Amino acid sequence: MRVDRTVAVASAGSALCVTVVVFWAGDVYAALGDSDPGRLTSLAFGIVRTLANAAATVAVGALAFAAFVVPAPPKRIKLTAHAYAAVRTAATAAAVWACAATCAVVLSAADASGQSAAVALDHLGGLVAATEEPKAWICSAVAAAVVAVGARATLTWTTSVLWLVPATVGVLAPVIAGHVANGAWHDVATNAMIWHIPAAAVWIGSLVALRAYLRRPGTSATDVVVRRYHRLTTWCVVVVVLSGSVAGAVLAGPIGLHSGYVVLLLLKLSVCAAVPVLRARWGVRRPLGVELVAVGLAIGASAGLTHLVPPAWFARRPSPQETVLGYELPNPPTPAELVLGWRLDLVLGLGAVVLAVVYVVAVHRLRRRGDGWPVGRTVAWLSGCAVVLVVTSSGVGRYAAGTFSMHMVAHMSLNMLAPVLLVLGGPATLALRVLPPGPRQWVAALLHCRAARLVAHPAVAATTFVGSFYVLYFSELFGAAMRFHWAHQLMNIHFLLSGYVFFWLVIGVDRAPRTLPHLARLGLLFSVMPFHAFFGVILMNHQTVIAEFFYRTLGLTWVPDLLTDQRLGGGIAWATGEIPVLVVVLALLRQWAVADRREAVRFDRATDTGHDDRLAAYNAMLAELSGRKN
Structure with missing residues (x-):
């Protein structure tokens, strides 16, 4: 240098x-x-x-x-x-x-x-x-x-x-x-x-x-x-x-x-x-x-x-809640507090707004030059960004840092709901169609690099998606992470990214580094979902309070029983996983049907022109065998 x-x-x-x-x-x-x-x-x-x-x-x-x-x-x-x-x-x-x-x-x-x-x-x-x-x-x-x-x-x-x-x-x-x-x-x-x-x-x-x-x-x-x-x-x-x-x-x-x-x-x-x-x-x-x-x-x-x-630091002495969370939670999470009690998350909340604006601008540029873009993808992407914004910046996000039940609402939304909507938006496909040659090559190179193939390997994605639940909540890691705001943010980012990668493999519009047949995607989904249900059941029957020291430090008087609130969180984890799974199954079956129709159309066209790929491959194999015998 x-x-x-x-x-x-x-x-x-x-x-x-x-x-x-x-x-x-x-x-x-x-x-x-x-x-x-x-x-x-x-x-x-x-x-x-x-x-x-x-x-x-x-x-x-x-x-x-x-x-x-x-x-x-x-x-x-x-x-x-x-x-x-x-x-x-x-x-x-x-x-x-x-x-x-x-x-x-x-x-x-x-x-x-x-x-x-x-x-x-x-x-x-x-x-x-x-x-x-x-x-x-x-x-x-x-x-x-x-x-x-x-x-x-x-x-x-x-x-x-x-x-x-x-x-x-x-x-x-x-x-x-x-x-x-x-x-x-x-x-x-x-x-x-x-x-x-x-x-x-x-x-x-x-x-x-x-x-x-x-x-x-x-x-x-x-x-x-x-x-x-x-x-x-x-x-x-x-x-x-x-x-x-x-x-x-x-x-x-x-x-x-x-x-x-x-x-x-x-x-x-x-x-x-x-x-x-x-x-x-x-x-x-x-x-x-x-x-x-x-x-x-x-x-x-x-x-x-x-x-x-x-x-x-000299203005006034912060309360225990302000020391740990940065703000106070004096009242229980009423519907009015959840809807009106906004505190913008400058990382995930603002990031969701920026991504929504960038996506809309990209779609506008695509249509201005005469190319089409499905409205459903735009709706899915904007809905996913809205979910991230609401669960991190509204009253839900504020109370998620203070109670286990609201934390589980945010967790399941960031891990199960928002990723499903975001992957249906096809952001990489949109980027490849809108960006100029240089940045387009950047996106393509990152999507197909070794690190992307490793992260998007079905075994790695499924293990990260499900295994992090058990490692995080049934060890001391969750209690240690909740003490620091940066660790809480890192946890939320992990929820969002691990869910995005998993559902990218299952129903993603963008082409993944490892493409799976539709039957394998359905099997991957059904092999993972029981572990989500087991996790909720385990939480509902757990006899000790997770991160008890952290929650008692907050001293929220309107949460008299931490174990009851934790079991409520387990019920939320068990119940809220069903709707996103239903959406994923329906989206996967629709994609499967569309792919079959395209294959049928392609086969009919080949038959009409007198060309059959499978027959040609069979004849080529026979010719190769005949050549070896001679």
């Missing part, structure tokens, strides 16, 4: 920003009743955190640059020279990231315990077990090491895209376990940062990769690479500013409007918002250096914000 003068200036600006914040803020720990680990430890943690964040963003963004910005060969098999260079940049950055994240494990433990780094190192095991942020940095270090090793050996387009998954997990882990995970409204702040961090990483890392690209001979500042970069990163900047504003408003609170925290936050957001203005005024090449220095200051400001105490 080539380092030039502008990169050095940006790095120096980040380090200077962190240094000023650490020494200007003074003892930020006393206000929380914690001991101060010392300026040296605080400064070291700030610098290491800045280095880790910068390297992580370069790794993520360089992978995105190689996959979606640099033109690739038509068949998407091997990376081009420029894409390979960006992947190597990502590998080098990931190695630096892994080293910095490893150091951050010790320094974050020292910061949390109010001890020096040397003392924290001696008691590292106990401190890691007692605090969450060091665990997050361990996760980040492992993800970075995986990306560093994997990206260095990557030669194909699909693998460069797949490495974005652990890279994104690693860059998110320390953030969602930090300040945003605490206090009232932490669910909103965490959701906002889930958008904010990947968007910032793609923007900043792509900027570094683009500068390296333009410094190579034979490249132009006006070619397709620069245009793709500006199109991609403009959306990233918009997401960064909007999501950062939401998370910043939650952490600043009403009493922090004139605090240094808000000043630093506004500096960061203003720097980010100024980038599109610079691009519009100065053109393509000139603002790249200025943009790199600006994002360096933004990274330093972000690290400085993590050192300061959010002003919202």
Whole structure:
């Protein structure tokens, strides 16, 4: 990874920003009743955190640059020279990231315990077990090491895209376990940062990769690479500013409007918002250096914000429910509360809205050029998006985090109902018909890569779809996951994706990597459904409360008997699986009938023309046998 003068200036600006914040803020720990680990430890943690964040963003963004910005060969098999260079940049950055994240494990433990780094190192095991942020940095270090090793050996387009998954997990882990995970409204702040961090990483890392690209001979500042970069990163900047504003408003609170925290936050957001203005005024090449220095200051400001105490923490002491959930549930889930008590889920709820809008725009473009698209598919997709929106953002979503029965309503809706509707919408088929050649090749390559074939293997899909029920609820995993908002979100995403993959194989409109005959699809469905029914029956007869400590911590007075509520959830799991299965069976039988009619029509046409594929194959076999005898 080539380092030039502008990169050095940006790095120096980040380090200077962190240094000023650490020494200007003074003892930020006393206000929380914690001991101060010392300026040296605080400064070291700030610098290491800045280095880790910068390297992580370069790794993520360089992978995105190689996959979606640099033109690739038509068949998407091997990376081009420029894409390979960006992947190597990502590998080098990931190695630096892994080293910095490893150091951050010790320094974050020292910061949390109010001890020096040397003392924290001696008691590292106990401190890691007692605090969450060091665990997050361990996760980040492992993800970075995986990306560093994997990206260095990557030669194909699909693998460069797949490495974005652990890279994104690693860059998110320390953030969602930090300040945003605490206090009232932490669910909103965490959701906002889930958008904010990947968007910032793609923007900043792509900027570094683009500068390296333009410094190579034979490249132009006006070619397709620069245009793709500006199109991609403009959306990233918009997401960064909007999501950062939401998370910043939650952490600043009403009493922090004139605090240094808000000043630093506004500096960061203003720097980010100024980038599109610079691009519009100065053109393509000139603002790249200025943009790199600006994002360096933004990274330093972000690290400085993590050192300061959010002003919202001093507004009032949060209740136990606000501490765990981010909000309170003072009343039982009446019909009015379920219908009117909305709290938008900025990940799944907003994601469902975005997917619905994108789908409608794609259908409109398809019809505008004269091509048709079945109305039933559009209705199915929009209905599936509506289910996701309602069960995550309405009163159902609010109460799902507090009671087991409502959680099971959301679980079954995300796992059984929404996926059935979404796979009937055929989003991949629509994308292949609407997208231009480049993105169309991306979709086709991802649908048929080895990872997709593995995930879509019937045995893997069925085991994941059913087995996760038993592993999650009949172990300590569910109780541990419900304590953290990010884990709750990950659980919901797993429900949705595992259901989507399974029903994709059974009734999906899009062609799966492994196509099954209709009889095998019906057998796969009927082999899985009894396990759903058994799960509900087991819950209804279970004698111990699942995640009892979590639910008793909430202290919901209108849930006097947790075991009764759990058994109600088991009844919901048993009963609500029947309707989606009926829809799936009807859809599968209809698809089977349509396929038989098409085969019959094809056979009749072949007979009318005097050509029979089966007779021709039989004659060819006889001819081959005759040739062998001679």
